[in-house]
Amino acid sequence: MKKTRWLRYLSSLILFCTLTAAGAADLGLAKEKKSGPAVQTGIELLLEKPEMLKGKKVGLITNPTGVTQDLTHDVDALLAKNVNLVAVYGPEHGIRGTEQAGSVPGTYEDPKTGLPFYNLYGKTPQEISPLFRDVDVILFDIQDVGSRFYTYISTMAYAMKAAALEDKPFIVLDRPNPIGGEKVEGSVLDPAYESFVGIYPIPVRHGMTVGELAVLFNEQFLVKEIGKKADLQIVQMKGWKRDMPYDETGLAWVLPSPNMPTPDTALVYPGNCLFEGTNLSEGRGTTRPFELVGAPYIKGWEIAERMNRLNLPGVAFREAYFNPTFSKHAGINVGGLQIYVTDREKYDPIRTALAIMVELKELYPDDFAWRSDNWIDKLMGTDKVRKAIDEGASVDDIIADWQAELNAFKQLRKAYLLYH
Known part of the structure; x- marks a missing residue:
């Protein structure tokens, strides 16, 4: 009798598992077969x-x-x-x-x-x-x-x-x-x-x-x-x-490259690489290159508060402290920011980096400095940005100054785009 009950229970269990698996497949819950990448290079x-x-x-x-x-x-x-x-x-x-x-x-x-x-x-x-x-x-x-x-x-x-x-x-x-x-x-x-x-x-x-x-x-x-x-x-x-x-x-x-560990690094790089042209560390020698920026004279809480108050689109800032193992300020504790992209569609890396520079120039006028070789001019492709920040220009004014050339390039590039 016990053996008969056990066989009935086992049959019911097998039937239940079979029906459940079939139902899951119908609902798309079954494990999908792996396919290749969406993009072929x-x-x-x-x-x-x-x-x-x-x-x-x-x-x-x-x-x-x-x-x-x-x-x-x-x-x-x-x-x-x-x-x-x-x-x-x-x-x-x-x-x-x-x-x-x-x-x-x-x-x-x-x-x-x-x-x-x-x-x-x-x-x-x-x-x-x-x-x-x-x-x-x-x-x-x-x-x-x-x-x-x-x-x-x-x-x-x-x-x-x-x-x-x-x-x-x-x-x-x-x-x-x-x-x-x-x-x-x-x-x-x-x-x-x-x-x-x-x-x-x-x-x-x-x-x-x-x-x-x-x-x-x-x-x-x-x-x-x-x-x-x-x-x-x-x-x-x-x-x-x-x-x-x-x-x-x-x-x-x-x-x-050694300091480009993730696609997130690439996203902030167009802006935060510009700190190469300043006396700030751009995060080389840390595990978050280009996401961390700082210098020994910066009080992290001061610059973080000012940057978050700007409400720049798609980005947030955390006061940060780090000690680069190489490159600028190696072996020295520095204060600064960690940049967090919250919305990559709205985030403008170049506007964000320029805003940080403008705020630092105002906060630490005797400490914030450009590299002596004016490397910032080579990175920006012009000396206008460096001079504008030194003269106290706003970020909006700096960006407006290059808009005509940028619009002309946007028209030029259309003829050479291979993808939609």
Whole structure:
């Protein structure tokens, strides 16, 4: 009798579990089968048709961000497809991403592949072009962060010129702009302030992918500078949209440089990198680079109170204290702010950074200072911002002064956008 009851109970339990599982599947509650990323990058699409490189000696410009969706590095992925990869070239921070800002990695033989690894950082197009003579085609695959002064787009432009001088095709394997492709903000570079952190008259936040920038550079600037265009090809992404945050791409974030640990860092970078041009730490030497800013003379509670009182859109501030392990104020306790983006659609990183500078200038007129080399002018692409802050101008007035040039660039860029 007990055995019969037990069998009935067991049958009922199995039936219940079966019906529950079926119901869950009908309601969409069953575990979904994993799909690939929403975005396919240029390297993924190139690897689907490697025959376009057949019979060619290939050079690759890349760094740690040059990976497939399964995080295989481009070098390994291309070799696995029997591509004749003969040379690899790296930007600032090096091919393996080990160097700090401004460091120049040397040329060496890669211990893993035996390939020659060359440094392009700090070299002119004329110095780069001999490095391209033994290849038939150059690939470029690096994750940019969407700011004019992040030097990878300068390396791309110089490499494009070098390729044009050597009559070698240049193929850009496109990747997302991690801070979006819609917002265009900040001052447009005045050519009088051209440097490696700003080689062309584009705004601080350009809202373009590296592929789009390559087309713009080729059509607008290379012809004027060297009398010819590069033989340029863009392997466009699939699935990327201009309003797509990086966390919706389905792609893993690989550090583009040692102080760019997350996409959130990239979002604040167009504004907070400007503190490089001041006597404040921009958070290098901490676990929150560019989210923390401070100096020994700052009382965190004073500046946090003033900044929160401004009610700037999409951002909040916390008084913060930190001790950088390297870079400015290394080993010294400093006070300042931690910047929290509360709404990335409303947040304006450049307006926010300028507002902090204006408040600091008013709070600590004898302490707040620019770097002696006027690095801020190179970052902003003009000396007008530095002079305006020194003269007590408002943030609204500073931004209004560059609006005409910014609007002109917005019109210019429309012809070179590859995605909607």
